[in-house]
Amino acid sequence: MTYRADRLILAHFGVAFAAFALAILLGAWQMTVRSGLEPAFTSPEAYFASVTAHGTIMGYVMPTLFIMGFGYFVSVTTLDRPLPSLRLAWAGFWLVIVGVAMALPAVFSGKATVLYTFYPPLTGSVFYYLGLVLVVVGSWFWVGLMIWAMAGWKKDNPGKPVPLAMYGNVANAFLWLWTTVGVAVELLFQVIPASLGWTQTIDIGLARTLFAWTLHPIVYFWLLPAYIVFYTIAPRAAGGRLYSDMMGRLSFLLLVLYSLPVGMHHLFMDPEHGTGFKFLQMMLTVLVTVPTLLTIFTIGASMEIAGRLRGGKGLFGWIGALPWDRPMVLATCLSFVLLGFGGFGGIINMSYGMNAMIHNTSWVTAHFHLIYGGTVVIMYFAIAYEFWPKLVGREPLSLKPIRLQLWMWAIGMVVTTFPWHILGLEGQPRRVATFDYTNPMIAHWQNWTIVSMIGGYILLTSGLLFVWNLLTLYRGAEADRQMHYAVAVYPPHRVPSALNGFDLCNGLVLFLMLMAYGYPVAQFFFIKDYPALVHRVDLGN
Amino acid sequence: MAPITNEQELQKTEFRWAMIVTGAVTVLFAVIGISSFVMALHPPSHVESIDPATVSQSKEFAESNLGTSVDPDGAVTVRIIATQFAFVPRCIPVPQGKPVTIRVTSPDVIHGFLIAGTNANTMVVPGYVAEVRTVFGTAGDHLMPCHEFCGLGHSEMWALVRVVPQAQWQTDADGKARCDISR
Known part of the structure; x- marks a missing residue:
């Protein structure tokens, strides 16, 4: 590749993973508190500030910065042209950094202990909310640059298919733009005015609905880079080809469409919505499984091609023939397995009848840690291991610690989350700092909580080994800096415009969002409802 | 290939x-x-609004009216206020094997509850009355934790649901049933 933005991308990845290391440390500590083994260091102030910081970093800071860096890398390497404006890209980066520098001190000083989901009418320091707004605004610079980059390339290459990785990348940019609308409106029109003291009450039904708008698709925003890599890097890493380029495009498009109008499944147990729209959004949620099932098939088939090219025979012989020593192949497989576990839990959550068994229990925590940590972050590791050598021009010293790190992460995820599933079914609520294990009714919860704490420390060790692996890279031999993507078995010469751009996609999203959220949002302006009084958490007691 | x-x-x-x-x-x-x-x-989807500022002055959620009541027609209703950081009342008796309607609201922030070992589960959002209808099958005590973060005292917010076999089920002259937490 001729054009580069290495420093920009490394800056994004560097801050993302530094914040990540801090957040997993907090996660392991939180599990220690819950286990009841170390009551000396336990206070609700520290615990809930830690939960807020863990969620804020893992939900908003780490993935946003990582995905921005990932997008810049994909744009430059697939289009083989510079970013439309390096200056705007840096401006976006610095906005995010300033935002983080405003939000995290507010959290760690205990002035914004509202969890990353805000939960108005609890109201904390305005610096927390303004900081997050800056993070989002900074990421909008990235959205604009990705759309601009693709538009410029298409203009110079009329009729040619946009490279698949870039197509997925721009799909994610549009997805993120739609996703952020809900939380941006909630923060700007409800939470921040309250936090500044301009308003004394907040309409909680509206706030929860707007947050639900964001809360589901944000997960797909995190997930899309993993999917892009499944299609465009993993098949090549395995020594084969992508089974179908078109299926990749279709999956990306469907992920944008079906991940957006479904957030109300987070509100199944809420009293401010009737069953009608809960049912509608549940049905739409079922459809999110479609792009995932298509992906499992296409990537499975691509891997089979690779295995057979490497001499694998028979119905399953190709699996053993795959190059398991390569981190990308190993991570893809582990990610799929953990996606299976996480997806199973998710199907229970999205069925609004069964959800009543486990709503707001540790089961839910288990589900989203499997999806986020198990499926998404393990692929972020693999992406870092793939891109970092290209960015710094160095080969890893050895693949062994890399494989060890990936295995430890996957095992840590299982050890952490399987006990949570069991505890959730027994009614253990999430987001509770300490349990009275002397109460015989819940005494038996402690052993499982200790098991998941051990899982937390396995994850922490793996996370630190990841950082170590990246640092030791700088001592490696000189590497080839050229990035190669997987080629489809039958590379497309022409694709329908619906799968080469996003006009139709955005039109359909608009329609689906109006259908799914039009009434649920509008009802708060005509039903007789009462706002709640603001409850400040940052003014002392 | x-x-x-x-x-x-x-x-x-x-x-x-x-x-x-x-x-x-x-x-x-x-x-x-x-x-x-x-x-x-x-799921509980009973869109019924109530002013959170005046919950305790409302007829239904006045302190004397909270807890378990049996109407003359035999219908069992439990009324609860979820507030930072307690459920009122803290001990909730219910008859085994009979339909029970639980009505809950919050005067302050968001709460929620589940009743361990059952499917009873709802969010409690200020401004709304959450209503859960259920039948309790197994006699005995069930923990009822607040399951949504409501502030620093959240971890201490627990109630107890005591499912009483019908033979031992008793109410006073006003149709109210009470129980005590003793452990």
Whole structure:
């Protein structure tokens, strides 16, 4: 590749993973508190500030910065042209950094202990909310640059298919733009005015609905880079080809469409919505499984091609023939397995009848840690291991610690989350700092909580080994800096415009969002409802 | 490349998989549809508003009216206020094997509860009355933790649901039932 933005991308990845290391440390500590083994260091102030910081970093800071860096890398390497404006890209980066520098001190000083989901009418320091707004605004610079980059390339290459990785990348940019609308409106029109003291009450039904708008698709925003890599890097890493380029495009498009109008499944147990729209959004949620099932098939088939090219025979012989020593192949497989576990839990959550068994229990925590940590972050590791050598021009010293790190992460995820599933079914609520294990009714919860704490420390060790692996890279031999993507078995010469751009996609999203959220949002302006009084958490007691 | 000889074959395989996906999604739709419409399993979705500022002055959620009441027609209703950081009342007796309606609201922030070992579960959002209808099958004590972060005292916010066998079920002259937490 001729054009580069290495420093920009490394800056994004560097801050993302530094914040990540801090957040997993907090996660392991939180599990220690819950286990009841170390009551000396336990206070609700520290615990809930830690939960807020863990969620804020893992939900908003780490993935946003990582995905921005990932997008810049994909744009430059697939289009083989510079970013439309390096200056705007840096401006976006610095906005995010300033935002983080405003939000995290507010959290760690205990002035914004509202969890990353805000939960108005609890109201904390305005610096927390303004900081997050800056993070989002900074990421909008990235959205604009990705759309601009693709538009410029298409203009110079009329009729040619946009490279698949870039197509997925721009799909994610549009997805993120739609996703952020809900939380941006909630923060700007409800939470921040309250936090500044301009308003004394907040309409909680509206706030929860707007947050639900964001809360589901944000997960797909995190997930899309993993999917892009499944299609465009993993098949090549395995020594084969992508089974179908078109299926990749279709999956990306469907992920944008079906991940957006479904957030109300987070509100199944809420009293401010009737069953009608809960049912509608549940049905739409079922459809999110479609792009995932298509992906499992296409990537499975691509891997089979690779295995057979490497001499694998028979119905399953190709699996053993795959190059398991390569981190990308190993991570893809582990990610799929953990996606299976996480997806199973998710199907229970999205069925609004069964959800009543486990709503707001540790089961839910288990589900989203499997999806986020198990499926998404393990692929972020693999992406870092793939891109970092290209960015710094160095080969890893050895693949062994890399494989060890990936295995430890996957095992840590299982050890952490399987006990949570069991505890959730027994009614253990999430987001509770300490349990009275002397109460015989819940005494038996402690052993499982200790098991998941051990899982937390396995994850922490793996996370630190990841950082170590990246640092030791700088001592490696000189590497080839050229990035190669997987080629489809039958590379497309022409694709329908619906799968080469996003006009139709955005039109359909608009329609689906109006259908799914039009009434649920509008009802708060005509039903007789009462706002709640603001409850400040940052003014002392 | 052994597995694929031409593009048509590839598309045929994809089509077959698409049929499997359609089948899987249809099964999911059917399971949810049947449980919703035939078995009438719906989440609590009782859009009923109440002013959180005056909850305790309302007739229904006045302190004397909280807890378990049995109407003359035998209907059992439990009224609870969820507030930072307690449920009022803290001990909730209910008769075993009879339909029970639980009505909860919050005067301050968001709460929620589940009753361990049952499917009773709801969010409690200030401004709304959450209503859960259920039947308690097993006699004995069930923990009822607040399951949504409501502030620094959240971890201490627990109530107890005591499911009483019908033979031992008693109410006073006003149709109220009470219990004590002693442990």
